[in-house]
Amino acid sequence: MRSKALILVAALASGAVVFAVPTDWRAPVLVALAVLAFGLYAVRERAALRALRDVGQRQSDRVNRDAGQLRIALAEQGEKLDAQAVQAARIEKAVAQTTALGKEIASLHVAATNETLAALRGHEEENRKRLNGFEEILGRSEKQLAGLLSSAEARRLNSGVLQGLEREFRQVEALLNLYATVTVREPLPPSRKWAMSPDLLAYLVSLVQVRKPSLIVELGSGLSSVWLGYALEKSGHAGRLISIEHDAEFLAKTRRMLADHGLDHLVELRHAPLSELTLDGESWPWYDRAAFASLSGIDLLIVDGPPAATRDHARYPALPVLSEQLASDAVVIMDDCVRQEETDIVSRWRDAYPGWNLEVLPHEKITSVLIR
Template structure:
């Protein structure tokens, strides 16, 4: 190989080495930033869980709060709000850890009732067992029914792969003057915009001071639903930057 070719080859290797070093440095910086972000998020959840446990009056442990379950930060907000606002009637769609947290706040207030709507008999039985273990069952009316076709207006297009389904309307019999509506179901895999029917089905059952809370607003579907609800039902919408997001709709003043 000639000296010129050797020089050219050396320069190519030098440039390649610089690029690799630069890429490695940039990747290292990104990994460090991502690690710090994860650490901060984990700390926030541990801090929220610690404060939540201090506020709760239960003797046992909470159900697992990872995966599909509500996160500690939103449960802390929920418990604090209920103890402060002292609602008479709370309705939730989707039972679980939130059922225990809401019931505990009602018991500490010494007033109120939670109507918990659940589609899964398996999870409903688990929730009831947890409530009974903490002597909270008297504060909760747990209603279970398989999801069924939703024939009224829906955000899901008519030609969607999965037809719109929601809880049986019969589960809402006798429900009125609801002060807080907590929406954490049905699961998103049910159909597109699976949680949309909650407010249309409940709009004439809400009190004048009612608030609507939507979990999981880091997902675009839940954001779209909240914005549609706000437009159609005259609510003001606010988002809280929690781990999984929280949309809070309040009556326009």
């Protein structure tokens, strides 16, 4: 008996499974074979799905890892921005505090200056009243002395006292002008006596503002160095002051005073001990010449040293030593011409170095001004 076969094909995802079954088999066998075919198909599909799920899981893990790294980077960037914001806030606060402090200091300076000027004006008014009172007293005294002194003697006595009071008033007036011209930041020592008088100091400050000298040389440092420093600061031009001093202790005091007033950047102090100088066959105790070696084009020379006690006509070498280092339009100031020695020195200079014009100023100590 010829047997016939029933061809059963099970389609799978990756291909097909073919079973050849005899046609005369019973139906259960056919069903079993069909179930087996589709079971194989399901197994392969499950494996494919599992592989696809694994790929998806790996992709998800990678995305989560990248997202985590991005969150960390963003957090670090946020922390940096927060730190920068805190630093900026601190800087802004410091700037505000500095600005407020500057305003407070400026206000204190203005208040102190106004208080000083008010006090000086009060002193001026008080001196005026005293002067008027003295005039009345002297008027009465003149009448009382009329029987004892001749009228000429009484007038001479009265005139001498009034001149003395007038000199005092002129110095107070010059001091007021000084404080009105520049803003002084710290208290200053008294003027007059060994230091320059207020009238000469006021003249020098005015001279600096008008002529604007590039180089000032001062023989003898001290209070004048401070006022000249303030004058240079007020004028605003690129000038400097070289102050020559033979006394190391006095030089140190001047240096501290300049530092207290914030003027040490405008004034250079040079220590020049007195050494022997031969000039015109004479020996002079004079500043060490090395202190002047680098100076040229001196616009303003102020002669206030060496001290007169070192020898007679002690300041004479100033012009012979420095004449070649003076500018063509230089000004030379000689202080203390109330003394005959300084007057004689100026006369000798004019004889030895013609071409200088002389102006004598009626200051308390008499000032000689030589101008080319």
